[in-house]
Amino acid sequence: MELQDLEQELARCSACPLRKDAIGPVGWYGNPQSPIVFVGEGPGGVEDDYGCPLIGPSGQLLDKALWATKMTRDRVLTTNIIKCRPKNNRTPDAAEASFCGKLWLSMELAIIKPKVVVALGSVALHYLGNNDMRITRDRGMWFKTEQGIDCIATYHPAYLLRLYGREQVAAKWDVFHDLEAARERAALLAPDYVFMSEEKPDLFKLFKKRVHDYL
Incomplete structure (x- = not known):
């Protein structure tokens, strides 16, 4: 299966109760x-509006x-x-994460086959x-996923937005070092890959607001 085929299947998903309160699934x-x-973790209001993760x-x-x-x-x-x-916009619980992750994310990763x-x-x-x-204890530490992929955890950017002052600065540096470590390992495993474009993409130009279809 190609990722575009999986995306079409995802758009039709109504396998759990979360679907009825959302405009639609948000892919990748x-x-x-x-x-x-x-x-x-999951889409918030803006992500649901535009159908794009982390927008x-x-x-x-x-x-x-x-x-x-x-x-x-x-x-x-x-x-x-x-x-x-x-x-x-509540935090998904463990059962919801397990159900949706096994249904979709596991297939995404199987198709993409990332190094990190x-x-x-x-x-x-x-x-x-x-x-x-625990994110406070285990961030920055490498481990293997169930699929055998090298994985490193760091703070979610939403957490950083809730901090302020020195605490926020320290956490931002933690994230910087974690992302740098992730990039370095990915570059080591895929040495010819280009990780950066000359400009940051404007996601609000690439994605338009969606209309609720009221399943």
């Missing part, structure tokens, strides 16, 4: 040839972090564990690692 964005994939305030902060570590969103690939926005996965935040860390792992 980026280059399917990328040796590195960034996995967040809202969190995504804009991620774009800055990627640029600082010589990557751009069009040259890597970003996706989420959960494909439909939970009502009121970056888990953004606790939900992604728990799914890609295990429920005993």
Whole structure:
């Protein structure tokens, strides 16, 4: 199966209750040839509106972090564990993450075959690692996913937006070093790949607002 075929199947998904409160599933964005994939927890309101992962305030902060570590969103690939926005933007629970992740993310990764996965935040860390792992303790540490992919976890950009002052500065540096480590390992495993375009893509020009189809 090709990624575009999986995308068509995802658009028709109504396998869990989260679908009824969302405009529609939100897939992935980026280059399917990328040796590195960034996995967040799930779409928020802006992501649901535009059908693009990490396009809202969190995504804009991620774009800055990627640029600082010589990557751009069009040259890597970003996706989420959960494909439909939970009502009121709540955090997905472990059962929802497991159900949706096994249904879609596992297939994405099997098609893309990345060399490195970056888990953004606790939900992604728990799914890609295990429920005993803690983002505050285990971020920056390498482990293998169930599929045998090298994975490193770091703070979700939404977490950084909730911090301020020295705490925020320290956490941003942690993310910088984690992303830098991820890029270096991916570059080692895919030495000819170009991780950065000359300009950051404007996702709001590439994606248009969607209309709720009221399933």
